[in-house]
Amino acid sequence: MNIFSEIYGTYFRIAAKLLENESCSEKTVREEIACRGFRDSVLFLPQKIIPGDEDWGLFRRAQDGRLVRITKNAPPHIVTKMQKMWLKAKLSDPRMRLFMDDDTISRLEEKLDGIKPLYHAEHFRVTDRYSDSDDFTDSTYIANFRAVLDAVKHRKIMYIEFTSGHGNRIGGKFVLLKTEYSPKNDKFRAYCFWLKNERIRSSGIINIGRITKIEDTGRVFRTAVSVEDFFSERKCSEPAVIKVTPERNGAERFMMEFASYEKHTVRDLETGVYTVEMWYDLQDETEVLIRLLSFGPVIEILGSERLRSLAAERIARQYDLLFGNNPDDVG
């Protein structure tokens, strides 16, 4: 039993899809492959499906040229043991309550009776998660979460009241685009557009844990908006430019820690120094800055001008706190 198995593989899945109908055309074969395959599958897979010298023998060609399956029935989608073990493990996750009520969870537990969970929570220990997680067991939180999810699915215009990160109480009409989860914060947030007179006023992110009231206005936001527009509006105009030195394994540590960011990297062969351009959401600028500073002198923020001056300001303040203005104290 291993997830790296052909039974879950792309080729098996495409074959299963094509076997759903008694017959299909070559065109359908190529379309399905283009749609569901890897980028180059159109070069390798059609000849395995379409009868010829290399085919698997799953289809035979009829007189009218169509491809007729050799099987009698559409292949069923069977839940495998590993998938059941995964579901069983997830049933013990408190976040499952956000999606399913207790009765449904009990029914599923019953269905999976006798299945060993793939893992137990105690097998894993998160070492650096923030301690103020959302309370996934709180009934108000669960209700708000479900209202948000429903609004995201149907682009409903919602009236929401919440407390901002700065402690201000905000209320208004919002259209919610997507739900975001952060494993570091253990919190859910919603990407949204704030509406005024049914038009987009600004973009924002609302912490679901900070929502105090959420109501369906009964209206749906029909203007075409994309998540890409939302992100591009919030993205920094200039990337952070970071010089990363090999000292203290800096390159490896930096690249791992910032792996989740969009980056462009160039390496100087003589010195082994990397220069990294990194793009981030402007709202996360402080988070990016403090994480960069935690690398100490192993990295240097070369740009943007703004980010570098923010770093310089903090470092100067820190220097004064430790050494006063007397450089002789250094060391």
Place this chain on the structure above:
Amino acid sequence: MAGFSELIKNFDKIRDYVRDFFIYGCKVRGDFDRRSTRTYDDEKRRVESWLGDCIRYDDSVRGRSVSISVDSGHIPENPLYNAYYSKSFTDNDIKLHFLIIDVLSDGSRRTIREITDIINGEYGQLFDEQLVRSKLKEYADEGIVIAEKQGKTMYYSLSGDRTEDYIKGYAGLEDAVKFFSETQDFGIIGNSILRSADLNNDLFFIKHNYMIHTLEDVIIPDILNAIDSRAYISLETFSADKASGKEKKPPIIVPMQMLVSVQTGRRYLAAYTPGTRRFSAYRLDFIKKVKKGAVCDDYERIKEQYERNISKCFGVSFGMRRDTGAVTPVKITFYADEEKEPHIIGRLEREKRCAVLEKTGEHLYTLTADVHDPNEVMHWAKTFIGRIVSVDGGCDTARDRFYDDIARMKEMYGGSNEHIQ
């Protein structure tokens, strides 16, 4: 590129390559000198095929470098899942898969002989019974078929569990699977359920998402199995010193727990190493294979010791007391104005982990961390640069390094603005 296949037999090789493309980005073909040019080209092509738009090319005098550049917080599905969906197979594998399922899809219970006869008779194939037996055994392990013995004869039937029935029969499960398919701890399996039901995650994005972790999931079940069996394991690792090609003797260890950092992008296996009589954390991305050994008779005592030790880890380091000598608690005093900067105090509270925070003066907060490795605390403390009033205790090297780092950073940022772009 004759002979190229999109499918792979060996997952280890692809893990190794993807890691290099993903982490270092700017490597060119020549950097992969331990492998053949052909292998490099094939692996590169596969990764390009899976990752599409996330691949970035840069030309230099050294050649074209390939990197993976993606804002993983803004993608609905981890593109590296495709690596799992690329397992190679034989023509017989795929043919037997659909034939066996088809023969049993009428709900019948049949013997191996009956199934083989139907496949060969009604479907005009030529499979020997041994091949069918072996596939049925494999599918019984996978839960695709149910094997039941009646007398001396084994009967096989198709599992009645259908993905659609699960998704439709349990309200909320679809959304739950969409969410968990992109989170840690085997999200790939959730994704396989979605794909089976022709669904995709259209609801959730994951911030601080280290998508490369999915490639480590392939070895975790073996580790969990050993933990549950209280067994020793030996680790085969991707050589840390790849270029030299040096092979190291695999360490024999007692696995305890997986340690996950949601900030540094690393995951570890915490384990007791009898050879050194110490607890250590092994990077999961460096582990190639896990081999289960004998049961550890001393497991209970080691586990108790582990629980005591892990409670004094700020991160994953169990310390180097032999090198640093006795470690006293590290005390760091921070400046934060209660009136104007409550968010700083909030940060200290939620990020302090096992340390203790107390107000020690006007606008002063002291954090005391009695931990194995003060260096880990200092790395975190540097996110508060600009507010650290004093550092006491811990070990000399950690304190000295901190003071030295601040002096170097002042030099780096304090002078002219010649570096500003």
